[in-house]
Amino acid sequence: MKKYVVVGVGGRSRMFLDALLERFVDSSKLAAICDKNQGRIELVIKEYASKCPGLVGYSDEQFDKMLKEHNPDTVIVCTKDSEHDNYICRSLEAGCDVITEKPMTTDEVKCQRIVDTAKKTGKNVRVTFNYRYAPSRTQIKDLLMSGVIGKVLSIDFQWCLDTNHGTDYFRRWHRNKVNSGGLMVHKATHHFDLVNWWLSSTPSTVFAEGDRVFYNSRQAKCYGLEEHAERCHNCQVSDKCNFYLDMSAHESIKNLYLDCEEYDGYLRDKCVFSDEIDIEDTMNVIVRYKSGTILSYSLNAFTSWEGYRVVFNGTKGRLEQECHESSYINSGGKVEGAFEAEGSTIKVYPHFKTPYEVEMWTGEGSHGGGDVIMLKEIFDNQQDDKYLRAADYVQGAYSILVGIAANKSMATGKKIRVDDIVSGLSEPKFPAMPDGTESIEYVKDATRSCGGVLMEANIPLKIDAPE
Ligand SMILES: NC(=O)c1ccc[n+]([C@@H]2O[C@H](COP(=O)([O-])OP(=O)(O)OC[C@H]3O[C@@H](n4cnc5c(N)ncnc54)[C@H](O)[C@@H]3O)[C@@H](O)[C@H]2O)c1
Structure with missing residues (x-):
């Protein structure tokens, strides 16, 4: 049984929370969650109360405390992108493996920090390229x-x-x-x-x-939307805007963001024509x-x-x-x-x-059906993939x-x-591919040798889908 904690409990984290608390309960345990927004922490604790009674939430400032108190095997990182490196490196230094959402991070300095920390600690970083x-x-x-x-x-x-x-x-x-x-x-x-x-x-x-x-003021003018507000909520031109988002009309968006604005001031519905x-x-x-x-x-x-x-x-x-x-x-x-x-x-x-x-x-x-297959591989620890789809920090x-x-x-x-902006990367483990030296048989077909071929017929070539 592996013990997990999740940092960043916005929209994407739900996929991991559902996996840990429903599909993979026999092999996995969710120990705690962490987020900067107290409202979203409370929402998760409430929504998952029946599946995970007593789930504990920690603020961003209590992240290290959470690791100390629960000693997880793996930290799942689902915060906004620019915070990934911070949590990936602290987790590795604390002796945990990491599963991080994409992108692994946002710039070369943070990327170098992850590469160096992963090499130094020898712990695993898995990037979820679904x-x-x-x-x-x-x-x-x-x-x-x-x-x-x-x-x-x-x-x-x-x-x-x-x-x-x-x-x-x-x-x-x-x-x-x-x-x-x-x-x-x-x-x-x-x-x-x-x-x-x-x-x-x-x-x-x-x-x-x-x-x-x-997404600029010129386009807003073309639509007659020059008088747009900073955000959609209460915007005076919303009745003639095709880009208007009414957060209260989507239950999960309302719960996750509109109702949690008071905790960190994050607005999910800012105007798409803004100069910001x-x-x-x-x-x-x-x-x-x-x-x-x-x-x-x-x-x-x-x-x-x-x-x-x-x-x-x-x-x-x-x-x-x-x-x-x-x-x-x-x-x-x-x-x-x-x-x-x-x-x-x-x-x-x-x-x-x-x-x-x-x-x-x-x-x-x-x-495209990727999430469900990837989760099975991660949480059932499947390792015999001929396509080598599991991605590490490299x-x-x-x-x-x-x-x-x-x-x-x-x-x-x-x-x-690329090699000038981050150093110390090895070549990834990828499946072998044709290298262009294979001999090619001669096909005697005058019409096709001349080019300009039209699709003559659909010839289905059935290959079974992988597990
Ligand atoms: N693989 C995919 O198909 C896929 C799909 C959606 C999102 N994502 C990725 O998942 C991650 C989360 O995206 P999302 O859509 O859930 O965003 P979101 O805005 O819904 O959630 C992000 C969460 O991170 C929290 N957070 C921000 N800064 C923090 C900090 N310093 N410490 C702790 N918590 C912090 C926010 O409060 C929020 O709850 C992103 O990296 C995104 O790229 C991947």
């Missing part, structure tokens, strides 16, 4: 490992956050880089981690351009990998649909995935990031052969380092070398 576990994204890894398109030489990756989910980052603490590192770190950590893991490689150089082109925002809403990044692969990535946070397109060009062909996701806002009560079958496809275009569509692996629940670092380097590139106009 996106890897969504079956349809694991399937991409499976297809790339199978060698179906050979070695990946280049990638085009576009991520779209829509005017519901994407907008929500501009209301909350995420809207300032000091809290989140901007979307290049906070959000794109998922995407850069996917690319690192899909390729089984690490980034070498990064160049980026970005700006805040939509300093994160970008459109970003373009070029990354060169140590494998030689070149990634072209874009992130836009004001699109009309939610999801992504990713294309891999390999020595033997091309693999394309398009995924449409359900639109949501964090803690809004809907399943977060569920895949929509409509518009979601995987296609393989082998060189000189007939292209085909692959039936997509599916999963249940939030983040992999946590390499994903944020792309975003941190992108922030530096946007600020300086220069190309940034």
Whole structure:
């Protein structure tokens, strides 16, 4: 039986609390919780009273006291991003393992501190990259490992956050880089981690351009919203604003944030057109990998649909995935990031052969079904994963380092070398991939040798979903 404590009991912590107090009660015990906001501590104690009678809450200032009194095996870190390093390092120094939410941290100084502390203490840091576990994204890894398109030489990756989910980052603490590192770190950590893991490689150089082109006063003026207030609550132009969030209309948002404002003054519904925002809403990044692969990535946070397109060009062909996701806002009560079958496809275009569509692996629940599979691996301590999806601090670092380097590139106009900003990182343990030296059989097909092939037919290639 492993003993856990959780620090940061906002929206995301619920996934871990439910896992500890429902699905994995036989192997896990929740000993205590900690948060800066006393209201959210009391809310958790009340909501989980029947499943965890006598649960004790500690303030942020009592964190070390909590560790001393409960001596947990593992600390689960779910605070806002810029506080992760503080709790990760203190937990490691106290002899605990850590499970941290993404992004591992927000800048290179904090990242270096985590790397050094993890190496010094020898304790484990696990970064919960749930996106890897969504079956349809694991399937991409499976297809790339199978060698179906050979070695990946280049990638085009576009991520779209829509005017519901994407907008929500501009209301909350995420809207300032000091809290989140901007979307290049906070959000794109998922995407850069996917690319690192899909390729089984690490980034070498990064160049980026970005700006805040939509969530600004010019756009507010176009909508006739110049008279907007500091926040949505009691805003005089809310009746003509498509971005209006009525916190009292969502029970969990009301309980977690509106009713807890008196404790720390945090407002979850700040105006998305405010001049206080300093994160970008459109970003373009070029990354060169140590494998030689070149990634072209874009992130836009004001699109009309939610999801992504990713294309891999390999020595033997091309693999394309398009995924449409359900639109949501964090803690809004809907399943977060569920895949929509409509518009979601995987296609393989082998060189000189007939292209085909692959039936997509599916999963249940939030983040494309990734959360449920990842939790089972963590709390049942499963260790026989051929995709090596469990990420440690090294992999946590390499994903944020792309975003941190992108922030530096946007600020300086220069190309940034990742190894220049954090030192002491080993190469991660990734599955072996095709290396481009495999021999390729000659296919005699004059029509396909000339290019310009159309999809002739869908040939389903059924592969069973992993456990
Ligand atoms: N993997 C995913 O898909 C996913 C999804 C959502 C959120 N997250 C991550 O989870 C973390 C929490 O996000 P959230 O949506 O729950 O945010 P949230 O604002 O709902 O909760 C953050 C909590 O941290 C607390 N906190 C802030 N500063 C603190 C401090 N110094 N000491 C102690 N507590 C402090 C706040 O009071 C709040 O209760 C973030 O790092 C976020 O990136 C991950």
